[in-house]
Amino acid sequence: MPTNRDEQAPKPDLRLINQALAMICGKWRLYIILLLGEQTLRYTQLSELLPGISEKVLAGELKALVALGVMKRKAYAEMPPRVEYKLSKKGRLALPVLNQLQEVGQLFN
Amino acid sequence: MPTNRDEQAPKPDLRLINQALAMICGKWRLYIILLLGEQTLRYTQLSELLPGISEKVLAGELKALVALGVMKRKAYAEMPPRVEYKLSKKGRLALPVLNQLQEVGQLFN
DNA sequence: CGGCATCCTTTATGATACTG
């Protein structure tokens, strides 16, 4: 016979949770994803939209998000160089839920 | 005239985002919230459901979540002592979105 | 039982200078 808790709420999956947290946790990561949304932005545009972020951290976060498959990086062989970032399909699929986190934040007002 | 981006996706609110992240980020915080769900659990039960968490971290996370207003702590003046934790109304309101984060994690499989 | 205090290790974040 199942317990009351099993019926009402199956035990959360720690692995799924950690994958979601890897995508959004950190001082800038979720904000970068939401900011990007459906647009394509260049490295410099992102740095202007994230005032106060250091070069090292921005480059590191972008690299990590690309590695996670959340966003895509496209470099053009031009001079001066141009690099564009946009969400991957995976990132776009996650977007609705991630945007809802702002409503969760709203609960604290 | 609004820009294309303004129409499609208003700039995310960093303050709301940070409030949501404060609630869920960290190695255990989101898992504690989802695990609690609609139940009431004692301190020792929580520690058994979070294998590997240290006393310091568990006590600190519970205290932080109570301070954030996400959960409630109820201590009984018995011997031996008994302390119960459950989600506050705020925590229960956030629960549906937080559970959806597992589906976001599912995207990485 | 349900913590807190202390000390320690690991990650995360940041400032800055430099380069293909």
Added chain:
DNA sequence: CAGTATCATAAAGGATGCCG
């Protein structure tokens, strides 16, 4: 322009012992 390298600080997490 779009980063990397190096150095430094801060925050998170953990091990362990003690206490009301």
